[in-house]
Amino acid sequence: MKYSKQRELIQNTVLENRIHPTADDVYNMLKPIHTNLSLGTVYRNLNTLVENGTIIKISMPNGSDRYDGDLSKHDHMVCDQCGKVFDIKTEGLLNIVQKIENTTDFEVRDYQLMIHGLCHNCKESKG
Amino acid sequence: MKYSKQRELIQNTVLENRIHPTADDVYNMLKPIHTNLSLGTVYRNLNTLVENGTIIKISMPNGSDRYDGDLSKHDHMVCDQCGKVFDIKTEGLLNIVQKIENTTDFEVRDYQLMIHGLCHNCKESKG
DNA sequence: TCAATATTAATAACGGTTACTGTTATTAAT
DNA sequence: ATTAATAACAGTAACCGTTATTAATATTGA
Structure with a gap:
Protein backbone atom coordinates (compact mmCIF):
# COMPACT_ATOMS: atom_id res chain seq x y z
CA MET A 1 0.00 0.00 0.00
CA LEU A 71 7.07 -4.14 18.07
CA SER A 72 8.79 -6.72 20.23
CA LYS A 73 6.74 -7.79 23.24
CA HIS A 74 7.78 -5.62 26.13
CA ASP A 75 6.35 -3.53 28.93
CA HIS A 76 6.86 -0.10 30.41
CA MET A 77 7.84 1.82 33.50
CA VAL A 78 6.67 5.39 33.91
CA CYS A 79 8.24 7.94 36.19
CA ASP A 80 5.50 9.60 38.24
CA GLN A 81 7.60 12.75 38.49
CA CYS A 82 8.97 13.51 35.03
CA GLY A 83 6.58 11.35 33.05
CA LYS A 84 9.29 9.58 31.07
CA VAL A 85 8.50 6.08 29.87
CA PHE A 86 11.08 3.31 29.90
CA ASP A 87 11.02 -0.03 28.15
CA ILE A 88 11.34 -3.19 30.18
CA LYS A 89 11.78 -6.79 29.23
CA THR A 90 9.67 -8.90 31.55
CA GLU A 91 11.02 -12.43 31.50
CA GLY A 92 8.63 -14.82 33.10
CA LEU A 93 5.53 -12.70 32.75
CA LEU A 94 4.20 -14.77 29.89
CA ASN A 95 4.31 -17.83 32.09
CA ILE A 96 2.26 -16.09 34.75
CA VAL A 97 -0.31 -14.98 32.22
CA GLN A 98 -0.51 -18.46 30.72
CA LYS A 99 -1.06 -19.97 34.14
CA ILE A 100 -3.94 -17.57 34.68
CA GLU A 101 -5.39 -18.43 31.31
CA ASN A 102 -5.21 -22.14 32.11
CA THR A 103 -7.06 -21.75 35.38
CA THR A 104 -9.74 -19.23 34.50
CA ASP A 105 -11.56 -20.00 31.26
CA PHE A 106 -10.52 -16.61 29.93
CA GLU A 107 -9.06 -16.37 26.43
CA VAL A 108 -6.05 -14.08 26.68
CA ARG A 109 -5.37 -11.88 23.68
CA ASP A 110 -2.88 -9.44 25.13
CA TYR A 111 -1.50 -8.16 28.39
CA GLN A 112 0.46 -5.21 29.68
CA LEU A 113 2.45 -4.60 32.81
CA MET A 114 2.86 -1.00 33.86
CA ILE A 115 5.28 -0.05 36.62
CA HIS A 116 5.08 3.31 38.38
CA GLY A 117 7.74 4.99 40.41
CA LEU A 118 10.74 7.26 40.26
CA CYS A 119 13.40 7.13 37.60
CA HIS A 120 17.10 7.43 38.37
CA ASN A 121 17.25 11.16 37.70
CA CYS A 122 14.16 12.07 39.69
CA LYS A 123 15.24 9.87 42.59
CA GLU A 124 18.50 11.79 42.82
CA SER A 125 17.05 15.25 42.48
CA LYS A 126 14.84 14.53 45.49
CA GLY A 127 17.82 14.02 47.79
CA MET B 1 -12.88 11.82 60.25
CA LEU B 71 -7.58 -3.33 48.75
CA SER B 72 -5.56 -6.52 48.57
CA LYS B 73 -2.89 -6.44 45.87
CA HIS B 74 -4.38 -7.95 42.78
CA ASP B 75 -4.73 -7.36 39.06
CA HIS B 76 -7.47 -7.42 36.46
CA MET B 77 -8.64 -9.08 33.28
CA VAL B 78 -11.04 -7.21 31.04
CA CYS B 79 -13.24 -8.80 28.42
CA ASP B 80 -12.88 -6.88 25.16
CA GLN B 81 -16.39 -7.86 24.17
CA CYS B 82 -18.65 -7.28 27.19
CA GLY B 83 -16.31 -5.00 29.12
CA LYS B 84 -16.58 -6.95 32.37
CA VAL B 85 -13.60 -6.76 34.68
CA PHE B 86 -12.37 -9.78 36.63
CA ASP B 87 -9.99 -9.93 39.56
CA ILE B 88 -6.89 -12.04 39.33
CA LYS B 89 -4.27 -13.03 41.83
CA THR B 90 -0.90 -12.90 40.16
CA GLU B 91 1.48 -15.07 42.15
CA GLY B 92 5.04 -14.45 41.16
CA LEU B 93 4.51 -11.04 39.63
CA LEU B 94 6.05 -9.26 42.59
CA ASN B 95 9.24 -11.23 42.08
CA ILE B 96 9.42 -10.15 38.47
CA VAL B 97 8.90 -6.53 39.40
CA GLN B 98 11.50 -6.72 42.15
CA LYS B 99 14.02 -8.19 39.76
CA ILE B 100 13.40 -5.27 37.40
CA GLU B 101 13.80 -2.81 40.25
CA ASN B 102 17.10 -4.40 41.24
CA THR B 103 18.54 -4.14 37.76
CA THR B 104 17.33 -0.73 36.63
CA ASP B 105 17.85 2.00 39.21
CA PHE B 106 14.13 2.69 39.13
CA GLU B 107 12.27 3.05 42.43
CA VAL B 108 9.06 1.04 42.08
CA ARG B 109 6.03 2.42 43.84
CA ASP B 110 3.28 0.39 42.25
CA TYR B 111 2.53 -1.83 39.30
CA GLN B 112 -0.48 -3.19 37.48
CA LEU B 113 -0.98 -6.06 35.11
CA MET B 114 -3.93 -5.81 32.76
CA ILE B 115 -5.01 -8.79 30.70
CA HIS B 116 -7.28 -8.41 27.67
CA GLY B 117 -9.30 -11.10 26.01
CA LEU B 118 -12.60 -12.91 25.98
CA CYS B 119 -14.44 -14.03 29.08
CA HIS B 120 -16.09 -17.41 29.39
CA ASN B 121 -19.51 -16.17 28.35
CA CYS B 122 -18.37 -14.16 25.36
CA LYS B 123 -16.13 -17.00 24.19
CA GLU B 124 -19.14 -19.33 24.11
CA SER B 125 -21.53 -16.91 22.45
CA LYS B 126 -19.10 -16.56 19.59
CA GLY B 127 -19.31 -20.27 18.66
C1' DT C 1 -9.10 13.94 -19.50
C1' DC C 2 -12.11 12.91 -16.50
C1' DA C 3 -14.49 10.64 -12.93
C1' DA C 4 -14.01 7.83 -8.72
C1' DT C 5 -11.58 7.38 -4.55
C1' DA C 6 -8.64 8.60 -0.76
C1' DT C 7 -6.60 11.90 2.16
C1' DT C 8 -6.14 16.20 3.87
C1' DA C 9 -6.77 20.74 6.87
C1' DA C 10 -9.73 22.85 9.66
C1' DT C 11 -12.92 22.71 12.94
C1' DA C 12 -16.87 21.07 15.49
C1' DA C 13 -18.40 17.61 18.53
C1' DC C 14 -17.76 14.14 21.91
C1' DG C 15 -16.93 11.61 26.48
C1' DG C 16 -14.84 11.55 30.73
C1' DT C 17 -13.31 14.37 34.26
C1' DT C 18 -12.28 18.55 36.84
C1' DA C 19 -13.07 23.32 38.28
C1' DC C 20 -16.00 27.02 39.47
C1' DT C 21 -19.86 29.31 41.93
C1' DG C 22 -23.30 30.25 44.93
C1' DT C 23 -25.80 27.66 48.47
C1' DT C 24 -26.38 24.45 52.27
C1' DA C 25 -24.67 21.71 55.97
C1' DT C 26 -21.43 20.83 59.72
C1' DT C 27 -18.32 22.09 63.34
C1' DA C 28 -16.30 24.80 67.23
C1' DA C 29 -16.32 28.55 70.21
C1' DT C 30 -18.75 31.88 72.40
C1' DA D 1 -28.64 28.56 71.11
C1' DT D 2 -25.94 31.91 68.01
C1' DT D 3 -22.65 32.89 65.45
C1' DA D 4 -18.54 32.51 62.60
C1' DA D 5 -15.50 29.50 60.10
C1' DT D 6 -15.07 25.66 57.41
C1' DA D 7 -16.37 21.89 54.55
C1' DA D 8 -19.27 19.80 51.24
C1' DC D 9 -22.90 20.16 48.24
C1' DA D 10 -25.74 20.68 43.49
C1' DG D 11 -25.54 22.54 39.30
C1' DT D 12 -23.08 23.77 35.57
C1' DA D 13 -19.29 25.42 32.81
C1' DA D 14 -14.81 24.39 31.31
C1' DC D 15 -11.13 21.33 30.17
C1' DC D 16 -8.46 17.80 27.72
C1' DG D 17 -7.66 14.13 24.74
C1' DT D 18 -9.70 12.18 20.97
C1' DT D 19 -12.94 11.35 17.15
C1' DA D 20 -16.16 12.83 13.53
C1' DT D 21 -17.63 16.01 10.03
C1' DT D 22 -16.97 18.80 6.00
C1' DA D 23 -15.39 20.95 2.12
C1' DA D 24 -11.18 21.13 -0.48
C1' DT D 25 -7.16 18.88 -2.45
C1' DA D 26 -4.53 15.09 -4.12
C1' DT D 27 -4.19 10.50 -6.26
C1' DT D 28 -5.57 6.74 -9.02
C1' DG D 29 -7.43 4.20 -12.93
C1' DA D 30 -10.26 4.00 -16.99
Whole structure:
Protein backbone atom coordinates (compact mmCIF):
# COMPACT_ATOMS: atom_id res chain seq x y z
CA MET A 1 0.00 0.00 0.00
CA LYS A 2 1.18 3.47 -0.89
CA TYR A 3 1.42 5.96 1.93
CA SER A 4 0.58 9.61 1.84
CA LYS A 5 3.32 12.11 2.57
CA GLN A 6 1.78 12.83 5.96
CA ARG A 7 1.49 9.20 6.95
CA GLU A 8 5.13 8.60 6.15
CA LEU A 9 6.19 11.61 8.17
CA ILE A 10 4.15 10.46 11.14
CA GLN A 11 5.38 6.88 10.91
CA ASN A 12 9.01 7.96 10.65
CA THR A 13 8.64 10.30 13.59
CA VAL A 14 7.47 7.45 15.81
CA LEU A 15 10.05 5.00 14.50
CA GLU A 16 12.97 7.40 14.75
CA ASN A 17 12.12 8.99 18.08
CA ARG A 18 12.01 6.21 20.61
CA ILE A 19 10.66 8.42 23.33
CA HIS A 20 7.15 6.96 23.25
CA PRO A 21 5.67 10.19 21.89
CA THR A 22 2.08 11.24 22.30
CA ALA A 23 0.01 12.35 19.32
CA ASP A 24 0.68 15.89 20.40
CA ASP A 25 4.42 15.23 20.59
CA VAL A 26 4.40 13.95 17.02
CA TYR A 27 2.40 16.96 15.92
CA ASN A 28 4.73 19.41 17.61
CA MET A 29 7.80 17.74 16.14
CA LEU A 30 6.46 17.98 12.61
CA LYS A 31 4.49 21.21 12.69
CA PRO A 32 7.43 23.66 12.55
CA ILE A 33 8.55 22.29 9.17
CA HIS A 34 5.26 20.97 7.83
CA THR A 35 3.31 24.02 8.76
CA ASN A 36 -0.06 22.97 7.48
CA LEU A 37 -0.16 19.56 9.13
CA SER A 38 -3.30 19.03 11.15
CA LEU A 39 -3.56 17.37 14.56
CA GLY A 40 -6.50 15.34 13.32
CA THR A 41 -4.30 13.91 10.60
CA VAL A 42 -1.77 12.84 13.22
CA TYR A 43 -4.42 11.06 15.28
CA ARG A 44 -5.99 9.43 12.25
CA ASN A 45 -2.71 8.13 10.89
CA LEU A 46 -1.43 6.96 14.24
CA ASN A 47 -4.60 4.90 14.53
CA THR A 48 -4.13 3.53 11.03
CA LEU A 49 -0.53 2.61 11.78
CA VAL A 50 -1.61 0.81 14.94
CA GLU A 51 -4.24 -1.10 12.96
CA ASN A 52 -1.61 -1.99 10.37
CA GLY A 53 0.64 -3.30 13.10
CA THR A 54 3.36 -0.84 12.16
CA ILE A 55 3.47 0.72 15.61
CA ILE A 56 1.83 0.02 18.96
CA LYS A 57 -0.20 2.17 21.28
CA ILE A 58 0.57 2.43 24.98
CA SER A 59 -2.39 3.44 27.13
CA MET A 60 -1.20 5.56 29.99
CA PRO A 61 -3.12 5.59 33.28
CA ASN A 62 -3.07 9.35 33.55
CA GLY A 63 -2.61 11.36 30.43
CA SER A 64 -2.38 10.87 26.71
CA ASP A 65 -1.79 7.65 24.87
CA ARG A 66 1.74 7.09 23.68
CA TYR A 67 3.05 5.39 20.57
CA ASP A 68 5.95 3.02 20.22
CA GLY A 69 7.78 1.76 17.16
CA ASP A 70 9.27 -1.20 19.04
CA LEU A 71 7.07 -4.14 18.07
CA SER A 72 8.79 -6.72 20.23
CA LYS A 73 6.74 -7.79 23.24
CA HIS A 74 7.78 -5.62 26.13
CA ASP A 75 6.35 -3.53 28.93
CA HIS A 76 6.86 -0.10 30.41
CA MET A 77 7.84 1.82 33.50
CA VAL A 78 6.67 5.39 33.91
CA CYS A 79 8.24 7.94 36.19
CA ASP A 80 5.50 9.60 38.24
CA GLN A 81 7.60 12.75 38.49
CA CYS A 82 8.97 13.51 35.03
CA GLY A 83 6.58 11.35 33.05
CA LYS A 84 9.29 9.58 31.07
CA VAL A 85 8.50 6.08 29.87
CA PHE A 86 11.08 3.31 29.90
CA ASP A 87 11.02 -0.03 28.15
CA ILE A 88 11.34 -3.19 30.18
CA LYS A 89 11.78 -6.79 29.23
CA THR A 90 9.67 -8.90 31.55
CA GLU A 91 11.02 -12.43 31.50
CA GLY A 92 8.63 -14.82 33.10
CA LEU A 93 5.53 -12.70 32.75
CA LEU A 94 4.20 -14.77 29.89
CA ASN A 95 4.31 -17.83 32.09
CA ILE A 96 2.26 -16.09 34.75
CA VAL A 97 -0.31 -14.98 32.22
CA GLN A 98 -0.51 -18.46 30.72
CA LYS A 99 -1.06 -19.97 34.14
CA ILE A 100 -3.94 -17.57 34.68
CA GLU A 101 -5.39 -18.43 31.31
CA ASN A 102 -5.21 -22.14 32.11
CA THR A 103 -7.06 -21.75 35.38
CA THR A 104 -9.74 -19.23 34.50
CA ASP A 105 -11.56 -20.00 31.26
CA PHE A 106 -10.52 -16.61 29.93
CA GLU A 107 -9.06 -16.37 26.43
CA VAL A 108 -6.05 -14.08 26.68
CA ARG A 109 -5.37 -11.88 23.68
CA ASP A 110 -2.88 -9.44 25.13
CA TYR A 111 -1.50 -8.16 28.39
CA GLN A 112 0.46 -5.21 29.68
CA LEU A 113 2.45 -4.60 32.81
CA MET A 114 2.86 -1.00 33.86
CA ILE A 115 5.28 -0.05 36.62
CA HIS A 116 5.08 3.31 38.38
CA GLY A 117 7.74 4.99 40.41
CA LEU A 118 10.74 7.26 40.26
CA CYS A 119 13.40 7.13 37.60
CA HIS A 120 17.10 7.43 38.37
CA ASN A 121 17.25 11.16 37.70
CA CYS A 122 14.16 12.07 39.69
CA LYS A 123 15.24 9.87 42.59
CA GLU A 124 18.50 11.79 42.82
CA SER A 125 17.05 15.25 42.48
CA LYS A 126 14.84 14.53 45.49
CA GLY A 127 17.82 14.02 47.79
CA MET B 1 -12.88 11.82 60.25
CA LYS B 2 -16.61 12.21 59.85
CA TYR B 3 -18.07 11.53 56.44
CA SER B 4 -20.86 13.33 54.71
CA LYS B 5 -24.03 11.47 53.82
CA GLN B 6 -23.03 11.50 50.17
CA ARG B 7 -19.52 10.24 50.78
CA GLU B 8 -20.85 7.33 52.82
CA LEU B 9 -23.32 6.44 50.12
CA ILE B 10 -20.62 6.53 47.47
CA GLN B 11 -18.17 4.54 49.56
CA ASN B 12 -20.77 1.90 50.39
CA THR B 13 -21.79 1.60 46.77
CA VAL B 14 -18.23 0.76 45.76
CA LEU B 15 -17.66 -1.57 48.70
CA GLU B 16 -20.92 -3.44 48.34
CA ASN B 17 -20.98 -3.73 44.56
CA ARG B 18 -17.88 -5.59 43.58
CA ILE B 19 -18.40 -5.01 39.89
CA HIS B 20 -15.62 -2.43 39.55
CA PRO B 21 -18.11 0.38 38.90
CA THR B 22 -17.30 3.56 37.01
CA ALA B 23 -18.17 6.96 38.49
CA ASP B 24 -21.19 6.95 36.24
CA ASP B 25 -22.23 3.50 37.47
CA VAL B 26 -22.10 4.73 41.05
CA TYR B 27 -24.09 7.80 40.12
CA ASN B 28 -26.75 5.79 38.31
CA MET B 29 -27.09 3.37 41.19
CA LEU B 30 -27.65 6.15 43.70
CA LYS B 31 -29.52 8.74 41.66
CA PRO B 32 -32.96 7.04 41.59
CA ILE B 33 -33.21 7.20 45.39
CA HIS B 34 -30.98 10.17 46.14
CA THR B 35 -32.48 12.31 43.45
CA ASN B 36 -30.42 15.43 43.96
CA LEU B 37 -27.04 13.76 44.01
CA SER B 38 -24.63 15.38 41.59
CA LEU B 39 -22.20 13.58 39.31
CA GLY B 40 -19.49 16.01 40.32
CA THR B 41 -19.97 14.94 43.93
CA VAL B 42 -19.47 11.33 42.91
CA TYR B 43 -16.22 12.12 41.14
CA ARG B 44 -14.96 14.32 43.93
CA ASN B 45 -15.67 11.77 46.64
CA LEU B 46 -14.31 8.85 44.67
CA ASN B 47 -11.07 10.77 44.35
CA THR B 48 -11.07 11.54 48.05
CA LEU B 49 -11.68 7.89 48.91
CA VAL B 50 -8.80 6.86 46.66
CA GLU B 51 -6.54 9.40 48.37
CA ASN B 52 -7.67 8.07 51.75
CA GLY B 53 -6.79 4.57 50.68
CA THR B 54 -10.35 3.42 51.23
CA ILE B 55 -10.78 2.25 47.64
CA ILE B 56 -8.54 1.92 44.62
CA LYS B 57 -8.85 3.25 41.10
CA ILE B 58 -8.38 1.03 38.07
CA SER B 59 -7.35 2.90 34.95
CA MET B 60 -8.90 1.24 31.94
CA PRO B 61 -7.14 1.46 28.58
CA ASN B 62 -10.30 2.35 26.73
CA GLY B 63 -13.11 3.97 28.64
CA SER B 64 -13.83 5.24 32.10
CA ASP B 65 -11.83 4.63 35.21
CA ARG B 66 -13.24 1.99 37.53
CA TYR B 67 -13.23 1.76 41.30
CA ASP B 68 -12.58 -1.23 43.48
CA GLY B 69 -13.16 -1.80 47.18
CA ASP B 70 -10.77 -4.74 47.30
CA LEU B 71 -7.58 -3.33 48.75
CA SER B 72 -5.56 -6.52 48.57
CA LYS B 73 -2.89 -6.44 45.87
CA HIS B 74 -4.38 -7.95 42.78
CA ASP B 75 -4.73 -7.36 39.06
CA HIS B 76 -7.47 -7.42 36.46
CA MET B 77 -8.64 -9.08 33.28
CA VAL B 78 -11.04 -7.21 31.04
CA CYS B 79 -13.24 -8.80 28.42
CA ASP B 80 -12.88 -6.88 25.16
CA GLN B 81 -16.39 -7.86 24.17
CA CYS B 82 -18.65 -7.28 27.19
CA GLY B 83 -16.31 -5.00 29.12
CA LYS B 84 -16.58 -6.95 32.37
CA VAL B 85 -13.60 -6.76 34.68
CA PHE B 86 -12.37 -9.78 36.63
CA ASP B 87 -9.99 -9.93 39.56
CA ILE B 88 -6.89 -12.04 39.33
CA LYS B 89 -4.27 -13.03 41.83
CA THR B 90 -0.90 -12.90 40.16
CA GLU B 91 1.48 -15.07 42.15
CA GLY B 92 5.04 -14.45 41.16
CA LEU B 93 4.51 -11.04 39.63
CA LEU B 94 6.05 -9.26 42.59
CA ASN B 95 9.24 -11.23 42.08
CA ILE B 96 9.42 -10.15 38.47
CA VAL B 97 8.90 -6.53 39.40
CA GLN B 98 11.50 -6.72 42.15
CA LYS B 99 14.02 -8.19 39.76
CA ILE B 100 13.40 -5.27 37.40
CA GLU B 101 13.80 -2.81 40.25
CA ASN B 102 17.10 -4.40 41.24
CA THR B 103 18.54 -4.14 37.76
CA THR B 104 17.33 -0.73 36.63
CA ASP B 105 17.85 2.00 39.21
CA PHE B 106 14.13 2.69 39.13
CA GLU B 107 12.27 3.05 42.43
CA VAL B 108 9.06 1.04 42.08
CA ARG B 109 6.03 2.42 43.84
CA ASP B 110 3.28 0.39 42.25
CA TYR B 111 2.53 -1.83 39.30
CA GLN B 112 -0.48 -3.19 37.48
CA LEU B 113 -0.98 -6.06 35.11
CA MET B 114 -3.93 -5.81 32.76
CA ILE B 115 -5.01 -8.79 30.70
CA HIS B 116 -7.28 -8.41 27.67
CA GLY B 117 -9.30 -11.10 26.01
CA LEU B 118 -12.60 -12.91 25.98
CA CYS B 119 -14.44 -14.03 29.08
CA HIS B 120 -16.09 -17.41 29.39
CA ASN B 121 -19.51 -16.17 28.35
CA CYS B 122 -18.37 -14.16 25.36
CA LYS B 123 -16.13 -17.00 24.19
CA GLU B 124 -19.14 -19.33 24.11
CA SER B 125 -21.53 -16.91 22.45
CA LYS B 126 -19.10 -16.56 19.59
CA GLY B 127 -19.31 -20.27 18.66
C1' DT C 1 -9.10 13.94 -19.50
C1' DC C 2 -12.11 12.91 -16.50
C1' DA C 3 -14.49 10.64 -12.93
C1' DA C 4 -14.01 7.83 -8.72
C1' DT C 5 -11.58 7.38 -4.55
C1' DA C 6 -8.64 8.60 -0.76
C1' DT C 7 -6.60 11.90 2.16
C1' DT C 8 -6.14 16.20 3.87
C1' DA C 9 -6.77 20.74 6.87
C1' DA C 10 -9.73 22.85 9.66
C1' DT C 11 -12.92 22.71 12.94
C1' DA C 12 -16.87 21.07 15.49
C1' DA C 13 -18.40 17.61 18.53
C1' DC C 14 -17.76 14.14 21.91
C1' DG C 15 -16.93 11.61 26.48
C1' DG C 16 -14.84 11.55 30.73
C1' DT C 17 -13.31 14.37 34.26
C1' DT C 18 -12.28 18.55 36.84
C1' DA C 19 -13.07 23.32 38.28
C1' DC C 20 -16.00 27.02 39.47
C1' DT C 21 -19.86 29.31 41.93
C1' DG C 22 -23.30 30.25 44.93
C1' DT C 23 -25.80 27.66 48.47
C1' DT C 24 -26.38 24.45 52.27
C1' DA C 25 -24.67 21.71 55.97
C1' DT C 26 -21.43 20.83 59.72
C1' DT C 27 -18.32 22.09 63.34
C1' DA C 28 -16.30 24.80 67.23
C1' DA C 29 -16.32 28.55 70.21
C1' DT C 30 -18.75 31.88 72.40
C1' DA D 1 -28.64 28.56 71.11
C1' DT D 2 -25.94 31.91 68.01
C1' DT D 3 -22.65 32.89 65.45
C1' DA D 4 -18.54 32.51 62.60
C1' DA D 5 -15.50 29.50 60.10
C1' DT D 6 -15.07 25.66 57.41
C1' DA D 7 -16.37 21.89 54.55
C1' DA D 8 -19.27 19.80 51.24
C1' DC D 9 -22.90 20.16 48.24
C1' DA D 10 -25.74 20.68 43.49
C1' DG D 11 -25.54 22.54 39.30
C1' DT D 12 -23.08 23.77 35.57
C1' DA D 13 -19.29 25.42 32.81
C1' DA D 14 -14.81 24.39 31.31
C1' DC D 15 -11.13 21.33 30.17
C1' DC D 16 -8.46 17.80 27.72
C1' DG D 17 -7.66 14.13 24.74
C1' DT D 18 -9.70 12.18 20.97
C1' DT D 19 -12.94 11.35 17.15
C1' DA D 20 -16.16 12.83 13.53
C1' DT D 21 -17.63 16.01 10.03
C1' DT D 22 -16.97 18.80 6.00
C1' DA D 23 -15.39 20.95 2.12
C1' DA D 24 -11.18 21.13 -0.48
C1' DT D 25 -7.16 18.88 -2.45
C1' DA D 26 -4.53 15.09 -4.12
C1' DT D 27 -4.19 10.50 -6.26
C1' DT D 28 -5.57 6.74 -9.02
C1' DG D 29 -7.43 4.20 -12.93
C1' DA D 30 -10.26 4.00 -16.99
